[in-house]
Amino acid sequence: MRQGEAIFDELRGQWELQIGPAELAALETHLATLVGALPVRPDAPGWIAHDLGGPA
Template sequence: MSGSGAHLASLMLAGFRTLVDATMEELTRRGHPDFRPVHEYALLAIEAGAASASDLGRSLSVSKQAAAKTIATLERRGYLSVELDPEDGRRKRLDVTDRGREVMRMGAAIFDELRAEWAKTIGVERLDSLEADLERLLGASPLRFDTPGWMT
């Protein structure tokens, strides 16, 4: 069975979208109705060292203004704390809060639950093989923080 490259890309994107949408729906049921995929990417980038709106914008491939808006939203919703940098009062320090870490852990657990459902559908060995093949093609760490900016 051979398909086109476009069909393969569509299937891979649909798989990503299906898992993300199901995770967002479950996060809503578990008390995080205001959390969005871009928020996850932002929190991951901040944990990886994005220390300002400019840094976050570069990490996500969005404008500084869009990054600042995301930071304000995450702070307002309790996922992020923003404080003046004690060493440089012109800069703000970004820290993921306990609530932010909680939603990230919850999201990861939901992805694991969804993976287990997929394994029930096609079998653990086939899913493990698919994952191994994708890692071989994409590398072991395919996540890029700039996915939100790339998708727009």
């Protein structure tokens, strides 16, 4: 998990350099709106964005 977090932090930093902090914040806001507030379990089968409110 720590290695994954480090990789994501590096990737996010690259995105911020490419599109700027304001656009990155807007992107994150849009993604949170699309995905919802509940976390997605890493062991969930497939893309479960269809129903994030309960078990698939």
